[in-house]
Amino acid sequence: MTPRRFYRIRQILDQRQPDLTVLADGIHKSQNISAILRTCDAVGINELHWIVPPGEKSGIWKRSAGGSARWVKPQRHPDSAIAVAHLQARGMVLYAAHLSPTAVDYREVDYTRPCAVVLGAEKEGVSTAVRAACSAEITIPMYGMVESFNVSVAAALILAEVRQQRERAGLYDTGSRLPKDLYERTLFEWCHPKMARFCRERNLDYPPMDADGDIAEPSAWYAQVRAERLEEKT
Known part of the structure; x- marks a missing residue:
């Protein structure tokens, strides 16, 4: 990105x-x-x-x-x-x-x-x-x-x-008019379509993004997901 x-x-x-x-x-x-x-x-x-x-x-x-x-x-x-x-x-x-x-x-x-x-x-x-x-x-x-x-x-x-x-009427110049949750979800899906599909298929929350649109600390996110999955199995 x-x-x-x-x-x-x-x-x-x-x-x-x-x-x-x-x-x-x-x-x-x-x-x-x-x-x-x-x-x-x-x-x-x-x-x-x-x-x-x-x-x-x-x-x-x-x-x-x-x-x-x-x-x-x-x-x-x-x-x-x-x-x-x-x-x-x-x-x-x-x-x-x-x-x-x-x-x-x-x-x-x-x-x-x-x-x-x-x-x-x-x-x-x-x-x-x-x-x-x-x-x-x-x-x-x-x-x-x-x-x-x-x-x-x-x-x-x-x-x-x-x-x-x-x-x-200035309706294109007012800043985002989308609801905040829809805006953030759409932003992630547009920036990272493959990761978004990965998360949807596994019922996972989308990982956070940093100010440049990249996934923030992806290794830590994957580690957290693995730990949660292991906890579910035990």
């Missing part, structure tokens, strides 16, 4: 927007969800919420994601009711990107409040059940024969507007 990389990681974490997310509703193509994940990282979104019914095969296409799955956590939900309840419990309003007679220009809603942008599959759009929970339906004006952009392109356009509104 170089000081330059540690500074960069902390800088990115300080700009994460814990009250902003995307909810993917019925998006099955790995290329699309992966491209959306990449855009989420670019605008400072920490989690992408994804409705994936049990038994449905959906994954991240690494080529499109560009490694963003390491920086943005995909949170899967088995159905729309659970996903919506989870976001509303966090105080978020939902904006559905959906073409309808009541839809407003995507630039006319307030993205500086805690919110989730809901994106649906290109043919069906956002499901009726999810739309019923949304505060507004938004649309991107079109000037050609096609009715809509590809969903990943639409996500990029909408999230670019989200970022501009939040930049004007």
Whole structure:
């Protein structure tokens, strides 16, 4: 871990927007969800919420994601009711990107409040059940024969507007807005992904880091872990 990389990681974490997310509703193509994940990282979104019914095969296409799955956590939900309840419990309003007679220009809603942008599959759009929970339906004006952009392109356009509104409101300049425990856990996982996986697999607390982002006294930490394990066996 170089000081330059540690500074960069902390800088990115300080700009994460814990009250902003995307909810993917019925998006099955790995290329699309992966491209959306990449855009989420670019605008400072920490989690992408994804409705994936049990038994449905959906994954991240690494080529499109560009490694963003390491920086943005995909949170899967088995159905729309659970996903919506989870976001509303966090105080978020939902904006559905959906073409309808009541839809407003995507630039006319307030993205500086805690919110989730809901994106649906290109043919069906956002499901009726999810739309019923949304505060507004938004649309991107079109000037050609096609009715809509590809969903990943639409996500990029909408999230670019989200970022501009939040930049004007100073929400990227306030220092870390993540809860302290989440910040520290994420910082360690980003700095030391292999060690983090080692700890999770063995149900161990993460070791402390020093001011430069390195693991503080790793030999002493390993010795303590071994001693605790031996004590458990006796």
